Amino acid sequence: MSSENRGSARKVVHVAVAVIRGEDGRILIARRPDDKHMGGYWEFPGGKVEEGELITAALNRELKEELNIEAGHFQKLISIRHDYSDKSVYLDTWWAEDIKGEPRGNEGQEIKWVELKELPELDFPPANGPIVTAALLPTRYMITGRFNAAAELLEKVGYQIEQGVELVQFRAPWLDEVTYQHLARELHHLCKEAGASLLLKGGSELLVNTWCDGIHLTSEQLLQEETNWQSSSRPDQWLAASCHNQEQIDRAVSMGVDFITLSPVLPTDSHPGCEVLGEAKAAELTERCPLPVFWLGGMKLTNEAKLIDSGAQGIAAIGAFWSQVQ
Ligand SMILES: Nc1nc2c([nH]c(=O)n2[C@H]2C[C@H](O)[C@@H](COP(=O)(O)OP(=O)(O)OP(=O)(O)O)O2)c(=O)[nH]1
Ligand SMILES: [Mg+2]
DSSP states (O other): OOOOOSSOOSOEEEEEEEEEEOTTSOEEEEEOOTTSTTTTSEEOSEEEOOTTOOHHHHHHHHHHHHHSOEEEEEEEEEEEEEEOSSOEEEEEEEEEEEEESOOOOTTSOOEEEEOGGGGGGSOOOGGGHHHHHHHHSOSEEEEOOOOSSHHHHHHHHHHHHHTTOOEEEEOOTTSOHHHHHHHHHHHHHHHHHTTOEEEEESOGGGGGOTTOOEEEEOHHHHHHOOSOHHHHSOTTSEEEEEEOSHHHHHHHHHTTOSEEEEOOSSOOTTSTTOOOOOHHHHHHHHHHOSSOEEEESSOOGGGHHHHHHTTOOEEEESHHHHSOOO
8 A cells, every 4th residue: 555654744644445336236325423523424335444454354344344245345445645735644444345244334324325426416525536437437437549440430439338438439530630529429329329428539628518528638738728628627527647657647637537548558559668667667557547447558448457457447449349340
């Protein structure tokens, strides 16, 4: 864990946090008792990890103590280091599934099951924003590759949506703006019908398109843009950015970006000869990043479990989705 005290001499409290997902996909949340730190806010149940305790043991101990349940399966979601004015926490956050037992508020706290899409409306402690984002995002982010005709583009994206892809970035830097916008409309229609989100590649001016589900900035745009993105977008629009190093990640965080792609993790056909980060460096940058991070560059779907264990949100890729035999 990253419990180093960046800039402060304060101890960082390691907290095991469970985003409890029931069989129907709903999430179990609890109200923090008024007399505790962050009292009155909704929370994802959990608590302090004890000295020498494994994280999964800490999660199940807290679930038992607070809710009288246990989870049969945990999967890493995200870790957030946050400095409150009076306390620094490291929220080591995991999906908790295969729930055994009937939950009850053992400490008298209010509990309730909510739909995933309700999470952004609820009052969580200030550190929880990226946890909510990570819970809402899928683990696969498809980026479109080379195509010759609109039909090919629509067919390839349509096929991947059928395979379960829910998040698509329309990348086509060789097209002129008018053609790009026209195709983006068609693609958005297809995505919307299937419940998938389409992100456009471009600057903040694209956010005024009310039909657009969000935008993905290049790292250059990220450094040039003056505005705080969050203020110019709707709450249901995603703001994503491409990052390659710590400086760009810091910028994305300060600009209010929702999530990033980190690249190139491994060598890739689309950028031959390019210097790569490697998995160890990518894991280190991801660990320190308080936003969901998709790994990009040479990623295969078979890498998914491993990179999620390293703290990544999941895979972003062109090749893994585009070149598949249909
Ligand atoms: N469990 C949980 N804690 C959160 C969330 N967001 C957030 O900032 N925190 C902070 C609040 C607390 O400072 C810390 C968690 O401590 P806790 O009060 O749950 O610890 P605990 O269950 O071990 O309880 P105790 O020993 O203090 O009685 O993390 C969240 O979503 N869930
Ligand atoms: Mg607790």
